[in-house]
Amino acid sequence: MTREIARMVNPALQHIAPYKVEGGQQAEIKLNQNESPFDVPMWLKEEIVGEFIKEPWNRYPDILPYQAMNAYANFLGISPDMVMMSNGSNEMLYTIFLACLGRGRKVLIPEPSFSLYEKLALLLDSQIVGVPMHANLDFDVEAIIRAARDESVDFIVISTPNNPTSKSLSLEEVRLIAESSDALVLVDEAYIEFSRQRSLLELIHELPNLMVLRTMSKAIALAGVRIGFAIANPALMQEIAKPKIPFASSRLAEITLRKVLANYSLVTDSVAYILHEREKLYTAISSLKKIEVFESDTNFLIVRVPDASDVFERLYCAGILVRNVSGYHLMENCLRFNVGLIEENQQLLAALSAL
Numbered sequence: 001m002t003r004e005i006a007r008m009v010n011p012a013l014q015h016i017a018p019y020k021v022e023g024g025q026q027a028e029i030k031l032n033q034n035e036s037p038f039d040v041p042m043w044l045k046e047e048i049v050g051e052f053i054k055e056p057w058n059r060y061p062d063i064l065p066y067q068a069m070n071a072y073a074n075f076l077g078i079s080p081d082m083v084m085m086s087n088g089s090n091e092m093l094y095t096i097f098l099a100c101l102g103r104g105r106k107v108l109i110p111e112p113s114f115s116l117y118e119k120l121a122l123l124l125d126s127q128i129v130g131v132p133m134h135a136n137l138d139f140d141v142e143a144i145i146r147a148a149r150d151e152s153v154d155f156i157v158i159s160t161p162n163n164p165t166s167k168s169l170s171l172e173e174v175r176l177i178a179e180s181s182d183a184l185v186l187v188d189e190a191y192i193e194f195s196r197q198r199s200l201l202e203l204i205h206e207l208p209n210l211m212v213l214r215t216m217s218k219a220i221a222l223a224g225v226r227i228g229f230a231i232a233n234p235a236l237m238q239e240i241a242k243p244k245i246p247f248a249s250s251r252l253a254e255i256t257l258r259k260v261l262a263n264y265s266l267v268t269d270s271v272a273y274i275l276h277e278r279e280k281l282y283t284a285i286s287s288l289k290k291i292e293v294f295e296s297d298t299n300f301l302i303v304r305v306p307d308a309s310d311v312f313e314r315l316y317c318a319g320i321l322v323r324n325v326s327g328y329h330l331m332e333n334c335l336r337f338n339v340g341l342i343e344e345n346q347q348l349l350a351a352l353s354a355l
């Protein structure tokens with residue numbers, strides 16, 4: 001950054017890199033963004049588009065997509081004023097961080113976690129209290145509780161199951177963390193549909209400082225439509241909504257959500273498929289020499305190889321795009337790939353075996 005430009009922009013930008021996806025977003029076998037390998041079926045897309053073309057495109061949608069929020073609240077069995085929808089959960093992360101952080105505020109982030117948390121905290125000039133995972137990538141619950149208390153943090157953000165480690169906390173462990181602190185505890189459940197653990201939604205009425213984040217981009221297979229949700233008690237939600245971008249969710253996103261929820265067996269079927277394939281992949285990779293595979297609670301697996309850059313390149317040349325997550329704390333020489341279709345997983349396995 002030149003000095004002239006540095007003068008014009010927020011000084012925090014000096015510490016922030018633009019978001020990029022190594023290897024791009026195109027590949028014969030694309031396993032690098034934890035997406036669902038199953039697209040929404042054509043008959044349902046046609047139904048959605050059929051409804052969308054009857055909408056007035058010249059008119060703004062509602063300030064917030066109330067119809068979709070009602071549908072999701074109904075789906076979860078909670079009251080609509082506990083739910084807010086966003087244009088992807090990334091947009092909700094911006095909203096929540098804006099609502100909770102700023103200069104002089106402290107945020108606890110387990111390390112490594114989803115990279116956007118750190119970026120937003122830096123952007124908002126807040127102090128980050130990083131708490132490293134154990135060497136086996138498990139959360140260090142005691143260290144989180146201790147750091148939250150000793151540093152008097154204002155905000156705790158936990159991705160469980162966690163991207164990029166694929167590890168989870170139990171409901172009881174999150175309860176302990178939330179009960180031992182008066183900070184707002186944001187639990188990002190982007191991968192909860194693939195988890196062996198119970199969702200924290202069960203405690204949403206009980207813990208006044210708990211907020212849950214959900215995305216429709218993973219198990220629900222709507223990454224291209226951009227839908228996320230936050231869930232919390234109504235009083236907290238009312239405050240969090242203040243910095244929300246108005247009109248951020250399109251009429252199309254609203255219709256899509258309603259229609260997909262009405263056909264939710266599509267999701268449960270694909271989750272069952274992915275879980276079955278995850279276990280097959282885990283067992284098969286466990287038997288490969290020189291590759292360590294971590295037990296996963298998500299739709300992706302983490303492996304440690306002798307040389308991650310070399311393996312990334314070789315897979316890339318074979319048309320298989322994975323994510324090199326070696327740059328993350330404690331994840332030297334680790335690669336991440338999501339579970340794909342059976343044939344894709346077989347090709348990945350063959351390529352790893354050949355190495």
Ligand SMILES: Cc1ncc(COP(=O)(O)O)c(C=O)c1O
Binds near residue numbers: 034114190
């Ligand atoms: C933990 C976690 N949270 C949030 C997101 C953002 O998802 P989206 O903006 O597509 O809802 C991701 C995406 O990879 C993620 O891994």
